[in-house]
Amino acid sequence: MSRISVPTTARLPSTLRVEPSNPTVIKILNRLSRPSLISLALEWLDENHLPLAVPYLRDDEDDGQDENDFYPPETSPGALQEEYRSLQARKGSKREIIDRITTGDWRHGLTLYQLAMADLQYLYDHPTSQKWSAYRIVPLKPASDPEGDENPQEVDRTSLVVPPFHPSVFLKSLQTQILPDIKAHYQFDRHKTLALMILRIFILDSPYSTNLSLSSSFDSSRTFYIAFPDASPHVYLSRPQTVGAASAAASSGGEAKSLRNLIVEGIPKALSRPRQRFALTSTSLTTRNLEEMLERRGSARTNSAGGGWSVYADEKVKESPLQTVLPSPPLSEDGVGKEGGKRRRGKEEAGLITQAERKVEQAMKRARLVAKARFGETAKVGDGKGVERVDLVLEDKFPDFSDDEDEAAGEGNREGRLRRREPGGPSVRGGGVEMDLDRMDVDEQDDQREMDAVGSDWRPFVRLTFHGSHVFAGIRQLVECGVIDGEKMPGWMTGEEGVTMGAVRNGRIRGHKGSGL
Amino acid sequence: MASSSPPPPPPTLEDEISHLQTKINKLNSLLSLQTSTLLAAPSTRQLIPASSPLLTVSDSQLSHNQSSLYRSCATLTLFRARDPDPNAVDSGSILGLRIEVLSRTKFLRPYYVLLNRPYPSSKHLRVHRHTIPPCIPLSGLAGRYLPAPGKGKKKSQQDLARFAKTLRREVNRYHHRMGVVADLRKAAGLTGRDKEERGGHGDGDGDGELVDISPADAEVKTVTFEWADGRLGRLVMGDDGEVLKLVVLGGDAGGRDRETGRELLGGAVNVEEVIRRLASGA
Known part of the structure; x- marks a missing residue:
């Protein structure tokens, strides 16, 4: 341990050790299961990680072994690896492994690197433990006045720049953005199954990068993650989790949040380069499911083709212009359907199916086809790509039952209806919702115009929250069962916009979220 | 039918069914191909009477052919x-x-x-x-x-x-x-089969060998070259495939290795030339 603590701007070194008795260490290790702990220990002893996770070893010359030592130290990492392999084969408790790690093989402390690996292991074991929000990296217009800060930076809508991302450069410039009075430890890791790069940031509220600053209990809620999807101009940030007692969360939670905000503000600056500035904008998608995140904000074709539009993005469909065979229109009955039809007709002739049963069956079939048309290949129960919460604010006018026939005439008349209403009038805008909307809105201009035209109607405050393991798959099932009329169902119920927060106006989510532009 | 003469290695019924199924599928696709060809042929169209429902099918086939052509x-x-x-x-x-x-x-x-x-x-x-x-x-x-x-006058x-x-x-x-990167890999002998072959006739044929070529950014404008001895190169491509920048780092002295860069490029201004050089060199 160095004798003098000098505040520096450097990041926390990965080799810095934390006392094993520290409650945070115990908490991090306790979260893991026994197999994960053993594989983690084996990984630490792997030669790639060994320099940053040196175990407590015995010198060869020094034979004076402590009789009371419950976990006598080994002589080499190889022998230790053997030890853990044998533990892997044996059955036992998790407690045993944690004891071995904290009071035996790493009794002199676990490095920050090891703690980071343990935390990331927990993330892989429990993929839904973090809540992620997707942000889009957008290029900014070069400042017209480089000296003055008064003009807010504008998003450059005509820029053709795809933001580049280089992990080491990013980390270096992120470090320079962080003030010297807090310290952070960073660790990059490649996600094991998904096309993601995960950066774990651990923030310590101390200007010193010595062991002493780590000796007191620190809060694990000051850890957060940034995920960088491959080849996609998006960043996923994990939400800070409120852990601990409610009273403690009130004070330290807010503090952790502000520390996190410091880093979040640094991210776009770290991505920027001279004469090329970027900013982060929210894309209104928050979910625990990283797979869904990659589907909606990833690098593939599916980003802006959700719901029924997914038929255009499905790469499995062969659609070569050299194919001369007439394509069967989508949703037509294929061979299996025909056979089923034949069988049914046979049954019908035999008098096994009554007229009513057939009607029900036809209705069911139609409902399934409609569901297929509206949802495409998305929102299926077992696909593992579900959002768990969708919040919507309905801003539509209260249905006017007096002009029913007008409604029935369909959307084509919408413009006509707008014109019929008395124009202008001060638009009545509510408080809380509007603040929400202002925050989310990206396309103020044209929405504004629509608002002015229809502003004077009574619009009740309706807030909808869908909650479940896979929200849109649930809605799809309801359509398939015929509970929801799939043909009259508004588009935002199919999840094609790819947002989990939004405001609905004129039956559509405001701001043209689905195009991803 | 099959049970009348059991062959020496008795094929299971499932095998036979799947075999017949693939045959059916193949014949079906052949049938639809022939149908589409026949329907679009001008001579067939002359034979179809005007009142026949076949005419509409033929019409849609023709329009499909035209759109495919476009x-x-x-x-x-x-x-x-x-x-x-x-x-x-x-x-x-x-x-x-x-x-x-x-x-x-x-x-x-x-x-x-x-x-x-x-x-x-x-x-x-x-x-x-x-x-x-x-x-x-x-x-x-x-x-x-x-x-x-735009609003108002600003149209x-x-x-x-x-x-x-x-x-x-x-x-x-x-x-x-993306195709260029694949070609580079191929020219350097890094595709699956070539690599195995090379691994067969000795690993120790020098550190100067390329071990990986991969795109380094989302737009595939930057390409990373990796050599066996840990040297790392970055090549930046322009819109038309011209080499904009190339830097090789590492090597014996550490720092920038201009020698390898020159060797790789050899005066090439285009990525295609680099591919040709790599192919002839290997």
């Missing part, structure tokens, strides 16, 4: 679609833009851009949905060529043709760059 030759086609959302703008009318990409002698799944007209008082288009990967700056192109209608003009052309070029460039 798709494969022009590679940029328009189509109409409908938005299933009952609240869709403009009663759900959608203008679709289909961009074909030919890569490695095959047509890939086309890329689609679906446009609608959400603005109440103008006929301006807006990108509604699309399947363009995010490494192509679609939003920038849309901002340039399909701006939203903005949209240029769908230029938008489509530029977008098609960007998509094709992206696929060409």
